[in-house]
Amino acid sequence: MPLLFLNSYNLSTPSLFRFRNTTYRQHRTWLTIQTRSKIKGSSLSITRAQKADGFDGKEDIVIVGAGIAGLATAVSLHRLGVRSLVLEQAPSLRTGGTSLTLFKNGWRVLDAIGVGSDLRSQFLEIQGMVVKSEDGSELRSFRFKDEDESQEVRAVERRILLETLANKLPSEAVRFSSRLAKMEQTENGETFLELVDGRRLLAKIVIGCDGIRSPVAKWIGFSEPRYVGYCAFRGLGFYDNGQPFEPRVTYVYGRGLRAGYVPVSPSKVYWFICFNSQSPGPKITDPFVLKKQAKELVKNWPSELQSLIDATPDETVSITPLVDRWLWPAISPNASKGKVVLVGDAWHPMTPNLGQGACCALEDSVVLARKLADAINSGTLSIEDAFRSYGSERWPRVFPLTVRANLVGSLLQWENPVACSVRNNLVIPKLVRLGPILEHTNFDCEPLLYRE
Ligand SMILES: Cc1cc2nc3c(=O)[nH]c(=O)nc-3n(C[C@H](O)[C@H](O)[C@H](O)COP(=O)(O)OP(=O)(O)OC[C@H]3O[C@@H](n4cnc5c(N)ncnc54)[C@H](O)[C@@H]3O)c2cc1C
Numbered sequence: 416m417p418l419l420f421l422n423s424y425n426l427s428t429p430s431l432f433r434f435r436n437t438t439y440r441q442h443r444t445w446l447t448i449q450t451r452s453k454i455k456g457s458s459l460s461i462t463r464a465q466k467a468d469g470f471d472g473k474e475d476i477v478i479v480g481a482g483i484a485g486l487a488t489a490v491s492l493h494r495l496g497v498r499s500l501v502l503e504q505a506p507s508l509r510t511g512g513t514s515l516t517l518f519k520n521g522w523r524v525l526d527a528i529g530v531g532s533d534l535r536s537q538f539l540e541i542q543g544m545v546v547k548s549e550d551g552s553e554l555r556s557f558r559f560k561d562e563d564e565s566q567e568v569r570a571v572e573r574r575i576l577l578e579t580l581a582n583k584l585p586s587e588a589v590r591f592s593s594r595l596a597k598m599e600q601t602e603n604g605e606t607f608l609e610l611v612d613g614r615r616l617l618a619k620i621v622i623g624c625d626g627i628r629s630p631v632a633k634w635i636g637f638s639e640p641r642y643v644g645y646c647a648f649r650g651l652g653f654y655d656n657g658q659p660f661e662p663r664v665t666y667v668y669g670r671g672l673r674a675g676y677v678p679v680s681p682s683k684v685y686w687f688i689c690f691n692s693q694s695p696g697p698k699i700t701d702p703f704v705l706k707k708q709a710k711e712l713v714k715n716w717p718s719e720l721q722s723l724i725d726a727t728p729d730e731t732v733s734i735t736p737l738v739d740r741w742l743w744p745a746i747s748p749n750a751s752k753g754k755v756v757l758v759g760d761a762w763h764p765m766t767p768n769l770g771q772g773a774c775c776a777l778e779d780s781v782v783l784a785r786k787l788a789d790a791i792n793s794g795t796l797s798i799e800d801a802f803r804s805y806g807s808e809r810w811p812r813v814f815p816l817t818v819r820a821n822l823v824g825s826l827l828q829w830e831n832p833v834a835c836s837v838r839n840n841l842v843i844p845k846l847v848r849l850g851p852i853l854e855h856t857n858f859d860c861e862p863l864l865y866r867e
Contacts, residue, residue, distance in 0.1 A: 469613045474500045476787075477608060477618040479595050479631055481508060483515075483573075484759025484776035485624030486580035486589075490528050491784030493584055496866035497791055499622070501584075502610070504594035508581055511730045512573040513651045514685040516541075516664070516677060516770040519567045520858035524777035527860045530579050534571055539662045539678050541568040546843055549669040551717040554843045556663075562850040568664075570679040572651070595625065598634045604753055620798060621755040622783070624776075627738055629761035636748040637757075640738035640764040643821060645671075645691045645828050647767070648709040648734050652676075652684040652726035660684055660719075667716055668839060671830035674713050674720055686723045688712055691828055695736030702729035739765050739821055742814045750806035754798050758783055765817040768824040771855065775813055778858055782809060785863070792866075816855055 476492065478485045481503035489499050517525070525531040543558040559566040581589060597609040598621070608616045623631025627640050652658070664677040671691035678684050688709050699705055706724050709732070713720045724732075741747070742763060750757050759776030783805045790801035829835050 469615050471610075471614040471616045473617045475618070476500070476620045476622065477502060477606075477616060478622045478624055479608075480623070480625035480629075480761070481505075481577070481581070481589050481591075482624060482626055482759070482776075483576065483580070483773050484761070484780055485622075486577060486584070487524070487528065487777050487780035488622055488624060488758055488784055489588060490530070490580050490583045491781050491863055492788060493588070494528060494863040494865050495784055495788035495792075497784075497788050499588070501589040502593040502595060502608070502616075503589055503591050504611075504625075506592045508574070508577045508589075510574055511733075513649045513731055513733070514570045514572045514677075514679045514683075515576070515773045516568060516570045516685075518770060518774055518853070518856040519563075519565060520771075520856045520860075521774035521777050522567045522569075523858055523860040524774075524781050527781055527862045528580075528583070529862075530583060533579050534576065535569070537575060538569040538571050538680055541570065541664055541677060542662050544664040544666065544849075547665065547667045547717065548839050549667060549672075549716050551667075554668075554839055555847065557849045559849075559853075562848075563853055563856075566853060566856065570677045570685050572679060572683070595630050598631065598755075600753065606755060619754060620787070623755065623757045623761045624759050626760045627764040629757065631755065632757055632761045635752045635755060635757065637740065637762075640740040642695050643737050643739055643766055643824060644693070645689050645824070646695065646734055646736045648688040648690075648705065648712075648732070650686055650706075650709070650724060650727035650733070651679065651731040652686060652723040653728055654682050654684070654726060657681055658684045667713075667720070668827060668835075668843075669716070670832060670835045671828055672712060673827050674716065676720070676723055684723060684726075686720065686727075688720075689737070689824075689828065691830060692736075699734055702732045705732045705734055708734075737766050737824070739817055741817055741821075742810060744810075744814075749803070750809065751799070751802035754802070756783065756802040756805065763813040763817055765813070766820045766824045768820045768827065769816065769855065771816050771820060774856070775816060778812070778860070779805075779809055781860055781863060788866070819855070 476499035478489055478499050478501045481501045485501050489501050492499050522531055525534060543556060545556040546554045548554055559568055594611045595608055596611045599607040601607060606618050606621050608618055621631060623629050625631055658678055658681065660678045662678055664675060666675045667673060674688040676684055676686040690712055706727065710721055710724050750762050758779045760772060765772050786801040786805050790796040790798050826838065829838060
């Protein structure tokens with residue numbers, strides 16, 4: 416039931432509303448904001464009258480998208496005693512897909528929102544990385560803890576990450592088959608959200624966590640992300656009798672082509688192949704074609720790549736054109752407009768070359784949730800100011816990372832034989848130091864304690 420309606424009946428005492436296992440006290444300031452304005456009897460009757468007409472109710476906080484950013488934001492708010500409704504276009508949580516490498520900043524956030532240990536127990540800790548040339552010879556290897564004692568690296572299955580986050584929310588907190596089609600601001604700063612099936616909701620606050628093609632970002636004024644000139648095949652190899660690899664990331668660097676793999680668990684191994692392509696090309700979903708193309712690209716490369724592709728179930732193989740969008744100061748729109756704000760890829764799509772997209776989405780979630788909950792609970796800061804403060808705090812973090820990820824990707828996708836030879840025979844073996852490269856994984860994050 417929307418918070419709004421609970422409040423309209425209980426003006427004298429802070430209302431209590433119960434999530435799955437926890438009782439929350441709803442804070443007066445927020446309650447005051449809601450109940451003093453036109454929410455009482457009249458708004459209820461409008462709601463009832465309009466339901467037949469596709470009106471699906473009024474919500475305080477709507478999060479668009481149940482990906483990593485959306486679910487982590489909902490869980491963070493939930494821990495801080497603030498309720499939200501998540502709208503997801505898909506009929507269920509994403510069940511296919513592969514995995515993501517999460518560095519220590521991602522783990523700090525997962526610990527802060529109470530899911531770190533659940534996940535740790537399911538995924539192997541990755542000890543280091545090895546870089547090879549296309550003939551399989553080793554160019555360089557690193558141990559993460561030698562470079563940074565506090566580093567923690569694990570490849571996490573996306574499906575399990577999403578399920579673990581969703582399990583921390585009340586079952587009614589995520590509404591599936593709810594694809595946002597249109598947004599419109601009302602005169603008093605609320606937002607009408609229209610779904611593709613014609614349902615409409617009115618929201619006080621909208622948090623756009625709807626990924627790289629975000630309609631919320633478009634509404635704020637952001638341009639489409641830009642294709643960076645290469646695509647990635649991805650898959651998850653399954654080994655019922657145990658996978659044979661050491662717990663380290665292996666990269667193979669060629670010309671305009673690179674591949675990598677990393678053990679995820681005792682029986683699963685994630686792999687990718689990035690290849691240059693002038694255009695994103697047609698969307699291919701047939702797993703037979705995808706695997707054939709992927710194998711063709713690395714046919715003379717270390718043979719484990721071929722066997723990994725063979726060990727990959729159809730539903731986990733995919734191809735993605737890689738994109739990013741640079742948040743140029745004074746040119747790009749802000750992360751928020753009024754009471755509408757962006758989190759994760761919706762705001763700062765970045766290439767995966769540093770393994771930081773999801774890590775940054777997790778960081779965004781806790782920073783935003785804290786600022787929003789403080790604004791709601793203290794009443795000293797407006798929602799708009801809280802969102803501006805979130806944007807100013809996060810921009811210096813995500814803009815340089817987006818640029819850096821792009822530059823690293825360009826270097827790794829070089830085609831020129833001389834440049835590739837210098838990279839593989841001089842830069843990687845002699846000049847690269849991993850410690851400074853991983854400095855961006857430092858991120859302090861206090862636990863979000865349950866607020867009564
Ligand atoms: C090849 C590749 C490898 C990567 N590897 C890593 C890695 O190793 N480490 C790392 O940290 N990051 C990695 N990333 C980045 C990471 O995947 C993203 O940064 C992360 O998924 C962003 O999460 P998100 O929730 O913002 O967006 P998404 O995961 O895209 O979630 C968006 C959600 O919104 C929903 N949605 C979209 N439109 C609508 C709508 N109109 N209405 C309702 N719902 C909607 C979608 O269905 C989806 O559930 C990688 C990315 C790629 C492409």
